[in-house]
Amino acid sequence: MKIAVLGYGTVGSGVVEVIRRNKDSIAKRAGEEIDIKYVLDLRDFPGDPVQDILVHDYEQIVNDPEVGIIVEVMGGVEPAYTFVKRALLAGKSVCTSNKELVARHGAELLEIAKERALNFLFEASVGGGIPIIRPLNQSITADEIEEITGILNGTTNFILTKMRDDGCSFEDALKEAQSLGYAERNPAADVEGFDACRKLAILTSLAYGMHVSFEEIQTEGITNITAADIAYAKKFDMAIKLFASSRKVGDNIFALVAPKMVGVNNPLYTVNGVYNAILVHGNVLGDVMFYGSGAGKLPTASAVVSDVVDATKHKHVNIMQIWSTKKLDLASNEGLVNNFFVRLPKDERKTAWDRLEILKTALLDDYPNEFAILTSPMSEKEFAEKTEGMHVISYIRAQA
């Protein structure tokens, strides 16, 4: 099998390295050798072994009938979308790590692949090296999926873990993440939750078989989480995580990316640092969790190459995916039910007890003018109504 790799950045060079390093075991798994015929990049890499197979013009790749699979690891919507679509129309399967592309055009590209008995695979687009797309597509097939909740962004999880371990502020934890290379100079895509949002759109579309527009998913990042919030979480024996979550309740499907405070009984409680994890709840299966490195050159490349192996094994057979182009209408999150963690000034004490059902309270010496509570479960709408006019210092959804 001759393949081409579009983009020789971090993931692209990882793909080349993995295919070369594990050549024999990959050939055994795929049933034949995988040979990289081209690498496409605008840059040159003098001295790098890839220089010999480097091309600058996509036409050379897409017009070469020998190339059976195209690996797209450039990132971003364009020109990735144009290249991928042309590859499929030219009869080549595509494996990609590109979450922006998949979240935006996944349904359409899957449809083209299906019509032509090709494959459009994207294991690496969510959870890096963690197998989650293929398990959702092929393993958890006996269940009605009632919930998918993921810690899908390693940068924010690192920051929240750091804040908890060191008691530092969001800004200091972000600086640390940046100096370690875990966060970009412009960290918005991570810390505002946009990255997790795209990944949640992909998982939710796969789980329910219809297309979720990521723009419609309510998305809150972690920029407002303070050292005080973290201190209260510790006091409650809980942890704050950025959850990307979709839930099916009756006929309603809710989706939300937002920080959540959870206790030790939640399997995601112990997922720390740059690790990712995805919890899937099926109506007969109960909870299963998938855990591992959510990013990084080699883990992500491992997932991309596993797709190349699968595409090689299924040369003229489309591996069915139930993600159709039909749009999934998300329910309004007004109806979404959670516990709430709420910080209030001391003079709101009476109002709080009058209006809210309170499960737990906490006082911290460092914050003498306020108190914090954990409420019983209520809908977002109910919470908004009950706290109207109250001076809420901050609140975080919780699972008590």
Add this chain to the structure above:
Amino acid sequence: MKIAVLGYGTVGSGVVEVIRRNKDSIAKRAGEEIDIKYVLDLRDFPGDPVQDILVHDYEQIVNDPEVGIIVEVMGGVEPAYTFVKRALLAGKSVCTSNKELVARHGAELLEIAKERALNFLFEASVGGGIPIIRPLNQSITADEIEEITGILNGTTNFILTKMRDDGCSFEDALKEAQSLGYAERNPAADVEGFDACRKLAILTSLAYGMHVSFEEIQTEGITNITAADIAYAKKFDMAIKLFASSRKVGDNIFALVAPKMVGVNNPLYTVNGVYNAILVHGNVLGDVMFYGSGAGKLPTASAVVSDVVDATKHKHVNIMQIWSTKKLDLASNEGLVNNFFVRLPKDERKTAWDRLEILKTALLDDYPNEFAILTSPMSEKEFAEKTEGMHVISYIRAQA
């Protein structure tokens, strides 16, 4: 797709329930309706809806050309083996939850299935509802697998968790497990590690593509674990788990089922109660972990039915498995390297410090005549040599 279910016990009745309850979503995933034409059981079930399709004679099933898939959930090697082999020879795919059958005859049955472009699937044989067989076979294909470590037996994990939570003895925790239905009246298969051993044989065979004889896997249970061991583990901030583990070091493949003491940094540390988890370490992927309900009627049935869906989608296509009939020769565990937790009487103190490299020590008021140590890593052979003649109260392999 017409199927037959062999055995209407716990898992069999779960399979019937799952297929009926999730009929629509399963049909969508499989591409057609799954219809249970027969249930085979020696017993009758008057009043049960299954009574209408109940048969007592396997001939009726195996000779019916309409039946495309046979679900074997009887357990035990015979008559399961005979039935399954005949099913494959008659051109029917087989899905089974039967770990004894798969561990003993998996390689042969896979070969027959492959020759006939059928499928022999066994997702439910390891880890109950946790997707692990399919991910090993289809997802983790770009890696050389360097380690698989599982908590593969819920009964023993429940007992060890109970001993830790309550400080009780093995016997008392076992009684509790029995009264809750988590342990059999004769608990040997679980507590002696035999069940975990068979599951490890299956995972190791799949990971390395050759047949591992479960009889050759060194297997130690948890019957010798005492309240004192658990108390020391707590003191060290560690936990004792029954690990079923295979490791590839150079050209050697080691396999061992035995209790192990691990710290909070091991992702399996937090796997408690009846839950199962499997950690896979790939040479490029790093660690991934799969977590969920390792047993139970509906989770196990969910895994069986996911195999039925897969077999339906691959009617005349064998889903490649690389488990050949070639025998895998395990390396002698003499060369296997671990830390060791060791309890010694006080008068062995000098000898211990002379002979062993000691990382940590602990003293407990409740056990005034002894002390415990954590050693640096050494091979089993080296440990045996160094402690020869010493009065070791107990030892447990550890990961410090």
